[in-house]
Amino acid sequence: MAILKLYSSSVTACTRRTATVLHELKIPFELIEVDVLSGAHKTPEFLKFQPFGQVPYIDDDGFILYESRAICRYVAAKHPRSGLIPTDPKANALFEQATSIELTNFEPSAGKAGLPFYLKKLGWRDDLTDVPANLEILDKKLDAYEAILSKQRYLAGDTLTLADLFHLPYAGFVSLGSDIMTRPNRPNVARWYNELVSRPAWLAYQDGVKTTTEY
Amino acid sequence: MPFKIYGFPPSTCTRRVALVCKELNVPYELIPVNIPKGEHKAPEYLKRQPFGVVPAIDDDGFTMFESRPVARYLVAKYGKGSTLVPDPKDIIATAKFEQAVSVENNHFDEPAGELFLQLVIKPMRGLPKDEERVKALLATLNSKLDVYEMVLAKQPYLGGDILTLADLFHLPWLYGLTEKAKLDLVTSRPNVARWYQEISSRPAWQAVKDGA
Numbered sequence: 001m002a003i004l005k006l007y008s009s010s011v012t013a014c015t016r017r018t019a020t021v022l023h024e025l026k027i028p029f030e031l032i033e034v035d036v037l038s039g040a041h042k043t044p045e046f047l048k049f050q051p052f053g054q055v056p057y058i059d060d061d062g063f064i065l066y067e068s069r070a071i072c073r074y075v076a077a078k079h080p081r082s083g084l085i086p087t088d089p090k091a092n093a094l095f096e097q098a099t100s101i102e103l104t105n106f107e108p109s110a111g112k113a114g115l116p117f118y119l120k121k122l123g124w125r126d127d128l129t130d131v132p133a134n135l136e137i138l139d140k141k142l143d144a145y146e147a148i149l150s151k152q153r154y155l156a157g158d159t160l161t162l163a164d165l166f167h168l169p170y171a172g173f174v175s176l177g178s179d180i181m182t183r184p185n186r187p188n189v190a191r192w193y194n195e196l197v198s199r200p201a202w203l204a205y206q207d208g209v210k211t212t213t214e215y
Numbered sequence: 216m217p218f219k220i221y222g223f224p225p226s227t228c229t230r231r232v233a234l235v236c237k238e239l240n241v242p243y244e245l246i247p248v249n250i251p252k253g254e255h256k257a258p259e260y261l262k263r264q265p266f267g268v269v270p271a272i273d274d275d276g277f278t279m280f281e282s283r284p285v286a287r288y289l290v291a292k293y294g295k296g297s298t299l300v301p302d303p304k305d306i307i308a309t310a311k312f313e314q315a316v317s318v319e320n321n322h323f324d325e326p327a328g329e330l331f332l333q334l335v336i337k338p339m340r341g342l343p344k345d346e347e348r349v350k351a352l353l354a355t356l357n358s359k360l361d362v363y364e365m366v367l368a369k370q371p372y373l374g375g376d377i378l379t380l381a382d383l384f385h386l387p388w389l390y391g392l393t394e395k396a397k398l399d400l401v402t403s404r405p406n407v408a409r410w411y412q413e414i415s416s417r418p419a420w421q422a423v424k425d426g427a
Binding site for chain 1: 265266267277279280281283284287288291292303306307309310311313314316317318320321322325359362365366
């Protein structure tokens with residue numbers, strides 16, 4: 001059985017998301033670097049595998065898959081005992097609700113605020129114009145998160161799921177330039193956030209995702 | 216006890232849930248949340264949906280929100296034999312389904328939704344369109360639909376060979392953009408046109424397309 005191949009840039013947000021989940025599940029993988037700065041993800045050869053011209057995609061022993069959250073769900077489905085995707089019907093419904101909360105209420109503004117901070121840190125681009133407006137949107141969303149997290153430990157309930165882990169890249173990037181995730185008026189958001197960013201799976205790739213064959 | 220949808224009949228996400236109820240023959244009671252009057256931001260509603268948007272559901276005491284997860288829940292609970300969500304034991308079919316669901320969410324939903332706001336909602340409220348923004352959104356959406364055209368040339372549905380929720384999730388915005396905003400998004404793309412014609416003519420969608 002061939003090692004799972006992760007085709008991506010080593011630093012991009014969606015690669016960090018995917019690698020964090022691979023690390024949580026202790027799945028060996030090979031990172032095959034795609035040079036996004038020189039447009040390698042827009043070439044005809046790349047588009048055959050990922051027709052939207054984005055990273056990452058995986059090749060798992062011949063099975064090609066893209067969209068980072070779909071990849072994470074796929075590998076978690078192969079490791080059901082991890083509990084990262086609950087199977088009990090009501091727990092699963094609340095898990096799906098939490099993944100949708102991340103997509104509709106966190107990613108749009110956290111991405112548009114966090115990515116500029118991250119790109120500036122990488123030295124790729126220095127343009128923080130969109131940040132203030134998006135931090136304002138995110139601030140209101142996090143008030144709702146506080147209401148939810150004041151009643152339960154994680155976003156889907158009392159156990160960690162993929163829904164929490166999906167927040168990591170942009171939650172981490174936003175914190176490069178703002179204290180919005182750890183403000184004292186939202187103690188439960190801060191508690192949840194601090195726990196997530198201290199996980200070894202997140203810390204492992206702070207300097208970039210790399211091939212990982214041993215855990 | 217009927218399945219309760221707290222929603223607003225013309226709302227995109229309310230219709231998305233009603234569509235799946237119709238697909239599965241699940242009777243529902245629509246409890247109106249009056250958006251123009253701001254009822255979705257009232258404290259009683261925020262207890263149901265802390266982000267203050269519609270819909271939220273109550274299934275005999277089990278409450279949840281977010282239209283796409285509700286759709287998944289409906290299939291899991293009421294869709295015995297339904298193929299709208301692949302069997303989780305089929306890991307490959309499920310992965311391709313999740314990829315398609317993610318594509319709809321990440322590539323289609325935002326530009327489509329904002330275009331609908333600019334071209335239909337704003338004029339309805341007497342607000343001016345942002346022409347530059349419309350141009351940019353059209354360019355984005357068209358480039359995404361070009362990829363859809365390629366994908367749908369090789370397989371009948373976005374997740375593979377079988378119609379799933381991933382296809383149906385597109386209906387509210389695509390109907391709005393083609394029928395209300397009168398955008399020509401599908402006719403120049405034969406595979407997208409074939410796919411859209413099929414999903415939009417389903418009786419379940421016809422029943423709720425103009426109001427849940």
